[in-house]
Amino acid sequence: MAGTTIEGRDDHLRAAEGALVRIDDVIAGYFPGVNILNGCDLYAQSGELVGIIGPNGAGKSTLLKSLFGLVKVRSGKVTFDDKNITNKRADKLVSMGIGFVPQNNNVFPSLTIEENLQMGAFQEPKAFHSRFDEVADLFPALAQRRKQRAGSLSGGERQMVAMARALMMEPKVLLLDEPSAGLSPALTDEAFVRVKAINKTGVTVIMVEQNARRCLQICDRAYVLDQGRNAYTGTGKALANDPKVVELYLGTLAKA
Amino acid sequence: MRRLLLGISAVALALWALLVGGAPAMAADTTIGGVIKSDQEAVPGVTVNVSDETGFVENAISDEKGRWRVVVPQAGTYTVLIETDTLPPGVSLRDPDRTSVEVTVGEGQTKSVLFPTGDAPVSSTSKLDQALQLTVDGFIFGLTIALAAVGLSLIFGTTGLTNFSHGELVTFGSLMAYFFSAIMGLPFIVAAAAAVFAGGLFGFLQDRFFWRWLRKRGTALIAMLVVSIGLGIFLRYFYLFIFGGNTRQYAEYSGQAGLVLGPIVVTPKALVGAIVAVVFLAATVAWLRFTRMGKASRAIADNPALASASGIDVNRVISIIWAAGAGLAALAGVIYSLSNGVSWISGFGLLLLIFAGVTLGGLGTAIGAIVGSIIVGTMIQLSTLLIPSELKNVGALAVLIIILMIRPQGILGRSERVG
Ligand SMILES: Nc1ncnc2c1ncn2[C@@H]1O[C@H](COP(=O)(O)OP(=O)(O)OP(=O)(O)O)[C@@H](O)[C@H]1O
Ligand SMILES: [Mg+2]
Numbered sequence: 001m002a003g004t005t006i007e008g009r010d011d012h013l014r015a016a017e018g019a020l021v022r023i024d025d026v027i028a029g030y031f032p033g034v035n036i037l038n039g040c041d042l043y044a045q046s047g048e049l050v051g052i053i054g055p056n057g058a059g060k061s062t063l064l065k066s067l068f069g070l071v072k073v074r075s076g077k078v079t080f081d082d083k084n085i086t087n088k089r090a091d092k093l094v095s096m097g098i099g100f101v102p103q104n105n106n107v108f109p110s111l112t113i114e115e116n117l118q119m120g121a122f123q124e125p126k127a128f129h130s131r132f133d134e135v136a137d138l139f140p141a142l143a144q145r146r147k148q149r150a151g152s153l154s155g156g157e158r159q160m161v162a163m164a165r166a167l168m169m170e171p172k173v174l175l176l177d178e179p180s181a182g183l184s185p186a187l188t189d190e191a192f193v194r195v196k197a198i199n200k201t202g203v204t205v206i207m208v209e210q211n212a213r214r215c216l217q218i219c220d221r222a223y224v225l226d227q228g229r230n231a232y233t234g235t236g237k238a239l240a241n242d243p244k245v246v247e248l249y250l251g252t253l254a255k256a
Numbered sequence: 257m258r259r260l261l262l263g264i265s266a267v268a269l270a271l272w273a274l275l276v277g278g279a280p281a282m283a284a285d286t287t288i289g290g291v292i293k294s295d296q297e298a299v300p301g302v303t304v305n306v307s308d309e310t311g312f313v314e315n316a317i318s319d320e321k322g323r324w325r326v327v328v329p330q331a332g333t334y335t336v337l338i339e340t341d342t343l344p345p346g347v348s349l350r351d352p353d354r355t356s357v358e359v360t361v362g363e364g365q366t367k368s369v370l371f372p373t374g375d376a377p378v379s380s381t382s383k384l385d386q387a388l389q390l391t392v393d394g395f396i397f398g399l400t401i402a403l404a405a406v407g408l409s410l411i412f413g414t415t416g417l418t419n420f421s422h423g424e425l426v427t428f429g430s431l432m433a434y435f436f437s438a439i440m441g442l443p444f445i446v447a448a449a450a451a452v453f454a455g456g457l458f459g460f461l462q463d464r465f466f467w468r469w470l471r472k473r474g475t476a477l478i479a480m481l482v483v484s485i486g487l488g489i490f491l492r493y494f495y496l497f498i499f500g501g502n503t504r505q506y507a508e509y510s511g512q513a514g515l516v517l518g519p520i521v522v523t524p525k526a527l528v529g530a531i532v533a534v535v536f537l538a539a540t541v542a543w544l545r546f547t548r549m550g551k552a553s554r555a556i557a558d559n560p561a562l563a564s565a566s567g568i569d570v571n572r573v574i575s576i577i578w579a580a581g582a583g584l585a586a587l588a589g590v591i592y593s594l595s596n597g598v599s600w601i602s603g604f605g606l607l608l609l610i611f612a613g614v615t616l617g618g619l620g621t622a623i624g625a626i627v628g629s630i631i632v633g634t635m636i637q638l639s640t641l642l643i644p645s646e647l648k649n650v651g652a653l654a655v656l657i658i659i660l661m662i663r664p665q666g667i668l669g670r671s672e673r674v675g
Contacts, residue, residue, distance in 0.1 A: 068565065070561055070564070070565065089564065089569075090561075090564040090565045090567075091564050091565075091566075091567045091568055091569045091570070094565070094566065094567030095567060100565045102561075102562065102565065105559055105561075105562060106562065107562075108554070108555045108558040108559060108562065108563075109558055110554060110557070110558050111551065111554060111555060111558065115551050115554075115555075118548070118551060119551065119552065119555045119563065119566045119567075119568065120566050120567075122548065122552060122566055122567045122568050123567045125548055165566060169567060
């Protein structure tokens with residue numbers, strides 16, 4: 001059973017009907033016998049912007065990775081577009097329309113910016129040039145420096161390359177692991193605006209964020225993950241005002 | 257990670273260098289032997305005398321192939337003397353004073369002793385011409401090493417495997433070329449192409465049914481390194497079992513006269529081999545740099561999980577890399593054996609130099625492996641100006657150590673931005 005949820009698990013399951021992405025009661029981990037996820041539920045309806053917040057080590061990154069075939073799911077089910085994608089290989093998921101930006105090591109350092117984006121369009125090399133122009137509109141800084149090696153970029157610039165790379169295949173769902181990590185406050189705002197803009201174009205976004213308060217402001221819905229279970233779920237606004245969530249995960253000072 | 261692997265390969269190389277000194281003792285007999293030749297022609301009927309301090313004396317007479325052989329009672333030091341008055345008219349020792357040689361032979365070993373005949377090229381050429389000749393020889397040799405080194409480096413880069421059985425892929429190429437030409441009777445050029453293709457197929461199958469399986473099980477890199485040493489030994493003795501311990505020449509192009517280009521003499525086959533090597537090396541570099549698959553393999557070398565997350569079928573690219581790397585190694589084997597003969601152990605003998613080339617150039621970069629190998633090859637040949645040629649591989653190792661002390665990341669390796 002999933003942990004306490006605001007709506008209760010049954011309500012949650014009902015709301016998950018027909019969702020584009022569904023994770024049902026997933027147990028997953030890295031080392032044999034050690035589960036990091038202990039029965040997680042999550043769904044995202046088409047076009048939604050879903051946030052995942054929670055303390056360090058809660059398993060947020062692991063949840064995204066198990067959805068994307070990079071961590072082995074031991075039991076439970078992952079569904080995308082009504083197809084069972086549990087433990088499917090990441091490159092197959094890319095061709096189905098899922099994009100992923102990992103938290104760390106999210107660029108190919110010895111490749112140029114342009115080559116990084118080419119790798120994003122690996123499965124559709126013909127579409128590269130038109131996609132590159134579209135993505136360059138979103139990240140004008142990248143187009144000017146296309147021949148620069150990604151290994152020499154700053155953390156924020158790498159984030160941009162990584163997100164642009166994931167967008168090259170026009171995914172239906174974009175999985176973002178901490179898109180604002182390591183960014184200055186001004187750039188953090190910019191990153192959130194960009195995520196919102198990508199979501200507005202119809203891309204479903206599932207986003208893990210450390211910056212919980214800002215995340216809840218822009219999300220349609222969010223999950224609070226704790227010790228491998230989703231402890232709370234609800235609309236961004238409801239969670240931001242829920243006294244328990246505020247006390248445990250947002251800090252008491254933060255009553256807005 | 258890189259540093260760790262560098263350390264491991266250094267230690268493993270050192271162990272290997274120790275091991276290779278005591279080459280496998282297959283024959284139970286302890287023997288001393290050699291071949292007497294003059295201008296590539298065998299010289300029969302020459303008497304060679306082997307003796308030691310305990311009173312053991314035995315004579316041998318060279319046969320129609322110029323070969324002579326003496327079985328000695330035990331390991332020890334022997335004096336080998338050539339009876340110069342049995343040399344046919346017109347044939348004389350290159351160094352008339354060197355009629356006897358002291359050799360030490362180990363239990364079960366075969367020690368070969370050569371008595372070079374004819375005019376010494378050394379005496380007629382200046383040091384400068386000699387250095388020029390050695391540079392050219394070394395450069396050509398380096399190109400051969402580079403063919404093998406590129407494959408080693410690509411496989412290391414994409415899978416992390418330090419493959420100590422890479423030398424056996426080189427040997428495989430020469431054995432296949434011998435099989436297709438001498439046994440199937442195909443013209444050498446066709447046999448060579450078939451051998452390279454067979455080598456690629458061998459690499460592909462090795463990865464598909466062996467290495468991929470180990471990777472999937474999450475086998476640690478050090479364990480895989482040890483496995484590769486075992487696989488190398490297995491293949492080596494399998495080759496010995498099938499092919500025997502002799503070094504054999506191809507029927508075609510065997511005793512080719514050298515082309516004289518100014519002060520330099522090069523055999524046409526060495527020249528053609530070098531040109532083929534350059535073409536294949538250039539094609540490999542261009543492939544890595546400009547093609548989609550080449551870029552994907554560099555992406556995998558950077559970060560396999562991210563490559564997979566970008567939509568790259570990582571295992572498929574690794575299969576291609578294995579096939580290409582093994583094919584290039586086979587080509588190296590064919591070119592090497594064209595001048596040095598086909599033997600079960602030739603690839604193993606080159607392994608140290610291949611590793612030296614890869615490490616010198618900077619682990620995991622293809623151009624680095626090529627540049628490193630050419631430096632190693634040239635250094636080895638040039639070092640014979642100063643040190644006895646028996647020690648030339650040691651000279652290469654010394655160069656490797658010195659360069660790595662100055663540039664730990666290799667000549668072309670880049671130190672990554674940290675943080
Ligand atoms: N590659 C891995 N191998 C083994 N254990 C891992 C690995 N990645 C994460 N873990 C473990 O899984 C647990 C959850 O990690 P995860 O990265 O999912 O947390 P997170 O919620 O994303 O934390 P953060 O907010 O710090 O990014 C941690 O205890 C961590 O030690
Ligand atoms: Mg994380």
